[in-house]
Amino acid sequence: MRDQSQRPTLPIQAGSVGFIHGRQDSLPDGDDAGEDAAADIAISEWESRAITADMADHGLRLDKALAKWVPEFSRSYLQALLEQGAVLVNGKAGSKASAKVKAGDAVAVELRPTQQSQAFLPQDIPLDVVYEDAYLCIINKPAGMVVHPAPGNWSGTLLNALLARDAKAAQLPRAGIVHRLDKDTSGLMVVARERQTMDALVKLIAARDVHRNYVALAHKPWSGDATKTVAHPIGRDPRNRLRMAVVDLAQHPGKAARTDFRLLANADEGCLVYCSLHTGRTHQIRVHMASLGHPLVADALYGGSAAAGLERQGLHALRLAFVHPVTGQGMSWFAPPPQDMAQAMENWDIRYNLQELA
Structure with a gap:
């Protein structure tokens, strides 16, 4: 035996x-x-x-x-x-x-x-918490931090940091994370601190009642109308499964996607654009900006290259707003771009006052 x-x-x-x-x-x-x-x-x-x-x-x-x-x-x-x-x-x-x-x-x-x-173990990683109450917190994620463990990034993620910071996070799926930012995108994210709030936030996001605004630093000066809406579906690129693309839904799987763009400032080498998401598709802003002929600075996956001293994709989640799912209070948060992106704007002589967008 x-x-x-x-x-x-x-x-x-x-x-x-x-x-x-x-x-x-x-x-x-x-x-x-x-x-x-x-x-x-x-x-x-x-x-x-x-x-x-x-x-x-x-x-x-x-x-x-x-x-x-x-x-x-x-x-x-x-x-x-x-x-x-x-x-x-x-x-x-x-x-x-x-x-x-x-x-x-x-x-x-x-x-x-x-x-x-060890992917789901606590790690003592400092976080920039811009707001917190008993139900949720707002994180200003740095560029370079992965949100959730995945192949190639099994540690050092936002999830690992949340597990170390809050004992209650271990009782929540994905430590309370309800949406993502790409590794090299900086800026604001909401994280739930208890289950009912997490479920409510997921519903708010699905109903498009969480308002997310970004600033993007992109190649080539903007031309034409200062405001543009792109409503092209997004799916896996049929020629390269590692990236997303605008697709024809009659021929390829994908999902409807809409982004509003507004020019903030032009430079000889590129432009600074305010981006408002109406949907939350993977790489949505990056794909839609590339479809307009303005790939993001340093976004090699979608045709960009390092410029203005910036070597990570020029995208920052600037503003986040929603009605608090527990208190019912309308709330919004603003986080200016980090130093690397601010320096890139200065290098291109872009001096737009982003505080006006708060």
Whole structure:
């Protein structure tokens, strides 16, 4: 018989199931991330498992046997442990996934933490909180910070910072995050601090009752009307699945999208534009500005390049406004662009007083 007497109790991180399995809590119009992590997030320290293979295991591939013995972890995670030498068969490491198990084999498994397993752990990362009450907070996100853990960015995210800052965040799906900003976009975001508020904010966003305004620094001087509305659908670029594009819904999947643009100032090299979102599609402003022939500064994905001393995309969430879902009070917040974008504007001799937009 298989001996499982040494199986330890796994330390489960509070709230982890909600983050991974709570598909109903996925962010509106955002890219999902980390769904293959499964229960791997439960590992915060190395754990040992000792198993003795019985006759029912005889002849099984080792990776299939491991999946049978340690069913709460994904096959890909267990295969990674094999590659790391963390699985010993009769005291020896290095067995291949295709190796056959024999009855009586003594198998020891070190359940090691992976990048994914630590993605939902608290990290003491300073945040610029511009407003907070018992129900929600408003964050001024810096450029370079990823909002939610995903491949290539399993730590150092806004979610990790929220888990460290607020004990209640661990009880909420995605630590209360209800919408996203791209990694290299700076500016204002709302985060819920309790579940009813989170549900209410999601509904406000879906109803387009959360007003989000941005400033964009883009290539080429603006021409024509000072105000323009772009109402082109957005979907995955059929030629490059890593980016979004304006699409013809008769030929490609996508969603309706609308952005209002207003010229604030022109320069010889480009323009400063005020952007108002009516929908919240992935990369919406970046795609719509590129469709107008004005890719954002330093936005290489959509045709931009570094300019004016700015090396991250020239986009900042300047203003956020909505009716508080609990108090019913109309509220708005304003955050001026950070130093790198302000310096880029100065380098192009753009001196528009953005405080007028508060």
